[in-house]
Amino acid sequence: MNSLSSPDLLERVNRALGQVRAEYESDDELYRRFAAPLYFKQLVGISPSFLVGGRGTGKTTTLRSMSFGGQARITESLDPQAWEVVGNYWKVEPNVVSVFRGKGLPEDLWSRVFSHYLNLKLSSLVLDYAAWLSRNSHVVLLKEHELTLFTRSLHLAKSTSIDELSNAIDLALVDVEAKINGNISALSDSSLSLLGKPLDYLFSAIDDLGVSRLRPFMFCLDEYENLSAYQQKLVNTLIKQVGNAPYTFKIGVRNTVAIDRATLINDQPLQEPADFTTVDIVTDLKGESFERFAATVLEQRLALIDPDHMDPSRLLPQLSIEQEADLLGAKVVKADLLSRLSRAPGASPEDLEFAQSLSDLSACIVLKWAESHDEEVLEVLRFAMRHPKKWAVRVGNYGYAALFAIRENRVGDRKYYAGWKSYCQLADGNIRYMIRLVYEALRLHVIEGGQLNTSVSVVHQTRAAARVGETTIRDLQGWSRQGASLTRLALGLGSIFGALAREMALATPEVNQFRVSYTGSFAAATDVDQLLGEAVGQGILLSFNGDKNARHSGATREMDFQLHPVLAPYFVYSARRKRRMTIRADDIMALTQRERAAATVRRILATRGTESSDLPDQLLFWE
Numbered sequence: 001m002n003s004l005s006s007p008d009l010l011e012r013v014n015r016a017l018g019q020v021r022a023e024y025e026s027d028d029e030l031y032r033r034f035a036a037p038l039y040f041k042q043l044v045g046i047s048p049s050f051l052v053g054g055r056g057t058g059k060t061t062t063l064r065s066m067s068f069g070g071q072a073r074i075t076e077s078l079d080p081q082a083w084e085v086v087g088n089y090w091k092v093e094p095n096v097v098s099v100f101r102g103k104g105l106p107e108d109l110w111s112r113v114f115s116h117y118l119n120l121k122l123s124s125l126v127l128d129y130a131a132w133l134s135r136n137s138h139v140v141l142l143k144e145h146e147l148t149l150f151t152r153s154l155h156l157a158k159s160t161s162i163d164e165l166s167n168a169i170d171l172a173l174v175d176v177e178a179k180i181n182g183n184i185s186a187l188s189d190s191s192l193s194l195l196g197k198p199l200d201y202l203f204s205a206i207d208d209l210g211v212s213r214l215r216p217f218m219f220c221l222d223e224y225e226n227l228s229a230y231q232q233k234l235v236n237t238l239i240k241q242v243g244n245a246p247y248t249f250k251i252g253v254r255n256t257v258a259i260d261r262a263t264l265i266n267d268q269p270l271q272e273p274a275d276f277t278t279v280d281i282v283t284d285l286k287g288e289s290f291e292r293f294a295a296t297v298l299e300q301r302l303a304l305i306d307p308d309h310m311d312p313s314r315l316l317p318q319l320s321i322e323q324e325a326d327l328l329g330a331k332v333v334k335a336d337l338l339s340r341l342s343r344a345p346g347a348s349p350e351d352l353e354f355a356q357s358l359s360d361l362s363a364c365i366v367l368k369w370a371e372s373h374d375e376e377v378l379e380v381l382r383f384a385m386r387h388p389k390k391w392a393v394r395v396g397n398y399g400y401a402a403l404f405a406i407r408e409n410r411v412g413d414r415k416y417y418a419g420w421k422s423y424c425q426l427a428d429g430n431i432r433y434m435i436r437l438v439y440e441a442l443r444l445h446v447i448e449g450g451q452l453n454t455s456v457s458v459v460h461q462t463r464a465a466a467r468v469g470e471t472t473i474r475d476l477q478g479w480s481r482q483g484a485s486l487t488r489l490a491l492g493l494g495s496i497f498g499a500l501a502r503e504m505a506l507a508t509p510e511v512n513q514f515r516v517s518y519t520g521s522f523a524a525a526t527d528v529d530q531l532l533g534e535a536v537g538q539g540i541l542l543s544f545n546g547d548k549n550a551r552h553s554g555a556t557r558e559m560d561f562q563l564h565p566v567l568a569p570y571f572v573y574s575a576r577r578k579r580r581m582t583i584r585a586d587d588i589m590a591l592t593q594r595e596r597a598a599a600t601v602r603r604i605l606a607t608r609g610t611e612s613s614d615l616p617d618q619l620l621f622w623e
Contacts, residue, residue, distance in 0.1 A: 010446045012305040017439035027064075031073035033304075034065050035296040039284040042277070044085055046216050048239045048249040050224070050259060053281035055539045056432030059252035063220040064089050066250060068129045078136045080210045087218030087250070088125035094226040099177075101228060103184050111230050113176070113187055115195040118234060119154060120173050122219055123202055126247075127166045129217070130206055134162055139208055146205035153198040155191040195264070196238050200245055209246075217247040224253040229260055236270050237263040255280070256537035282429035291424045294434045301435070302452060309452035316441065317455045318419025321399050322361050327416060327458065328406040330360035337367045337377065344378050351378065354385050361402065362395055365506065368405045369398070372507040398506050400574065405505040414502070417465040417569040418458035426465060426565045426575050430539060433468065433566045440464035462569065469570030472539070482534050485592035489531065490540050492591030493563050495601050498571035503610045510578035511608075513544075513562045521585035528585045531592065532561060539564055581608070 016033075037058060043049050043066070053059050064070050071083035080086055100114045101107070134140050140162060151159055156168040179186045203209070203217070211217040227235065235249070240263050242248050253259065259278075261269040270276055285293055295312055302309040309315065319327070341347045341355055355363065366384060370377040384391040407414045417426065423441075427434035441464035445456040473490050477483040497512050504511075516532070518525055535541040543559045565575035583604065590600040 006446055013442050016301045016304040031070050034074050037293050038289050039279050042279050043250055046213055046248050048242050048276040050278050051252045052255050054255045054537055056430045057281040058431045063222050063252050066218055066220050085218055087220050089220045091222045092226045099180050107230055112192050114231055116192040117176055119193045119198045120169050124169045130162045141207040143205050150201035150205050153201055154193050203246055211246045213246055218250050220250045222252040224251045232260045233262045240275055254537045256533040285429045290429050306452040313420040316420045324416050325361040330364050330406055334360050334363035337363050340377050347378055364406055365402050368506050401505045401510050404501045413462055415572050416458045416462045418461040428565045436468050440467050465569035469567040486535055488592045488597050492597050492601055494567055494571035496604055497573040499605050501573035510574050511581050512578050513560050513580040514583045515560050516585050517582045518585045523585040523589045528588055
């Protein structure tokens, strides 16, 4: 392809990469860009599944792709036999399901009303597929007796066609909504249906639907967490009964929600793996698995922009530590080292010769180590001379941390975040973050006249990564009811880790995780856990089992936490998983309060030996 003008290329970049929320994409846009994640095969089959992940991990995209419309578009085939799965998608809207409670009515009545609503809603999903088959030249026959059982079970008018059935169900759904929003007392006298039974009649009534226990119809329910406890119990009961009929459930749920396993059947909760399996998106998309998946997704989108594009690893070139040290100004630091040594009493020609032979990075570590540990530069240099193996270990352990100290008190980027693997590390299994990172990098690249057959500079990659971190924090105000608190929490924690990376780079091992201590704190554990749980769900924090260093699906007091790596470039600290510090529960809550955040940051830093009198820039910006 010939080079496009910057405005034209930028428009293509915006179209292909600028829209990263599946909820906002049209079906055609989403399916055209769809790449099956590596865990997709785990969702195929009769066993119900809970697809667990935070915001931006791809739950919605995957579930929508499993609908009949998605499969037809992705495979470019109107023959269901060519599809991997057959199903339909339903996003559980909180404004709809939340009305099925209160109003002076007992929960038992609401349970029966919502059971009827579920029967109607799920039946409509099946009929949508049957209607699609009819429109696309597939013969769909209705068995008269089973059809009568179905309409009687839902108290519908007699119907003889798919269209009549669909219309009757639409009217019944509207009738339920009207009674809830109007004459509530009418609900008590309503004709309701037995949970799940109409579905059995419906699948028996429709011949040639092409589903069976080996190839079940999949109800793809998204945002399970929007259901109240009694509503989840009803859905769980349907899940418990899967196996006798040709349908199953694939359910998307936020990673901070503990799945309520209760059912309507006493002493028979859902059990894993007997009744369902859990697919944790980030756990299944770790390391090389995520790199492969992300590469597939980005290759498809880049091809929409320019068929002659570079592959992602060449488009986003990586820096070695030595290369990055040189770009940050390691030669200037080495020159400073040599100058000091030349004036140091007792420095021999051999000392100067050895210092001259050091790599720029190693020379930086000599100088910065001496400054951080209050040692003489000559003493550190001679340690490196006399103990080359021990020095090599020190360089290996502290080389990355030293990068944060090279450009101290000088203008320019203090750390570069560049390279395909680095971007994958920043995204940490979150495909939405990955797309945003690449989009911002390409946007800056194109604005400066770059094409997709030339590499993005490390400067543009770094500034793009910082911008994604900043906008992620800004967006919290709109995504969460606790947006203001989460914003201040992220800013406070990020400021702490950024200051430690800047001022304690070689004095202590890198720190970017924390555990909450409740000892001597007045903050309510439930309030802290709720705050941290919401932060995990919104993709601001990662949580780990404190003992096994494994991911956990929710926030509890036994967990270790880390700000999501995508925020690291904004605050300028390491995105790698490093050491842990302890933060008091009271301080966690104080970081969320405007009037206490700054003082809390200073106090926490002081306990780590950082006596910085300057408030971190980001925290000042949000004051």
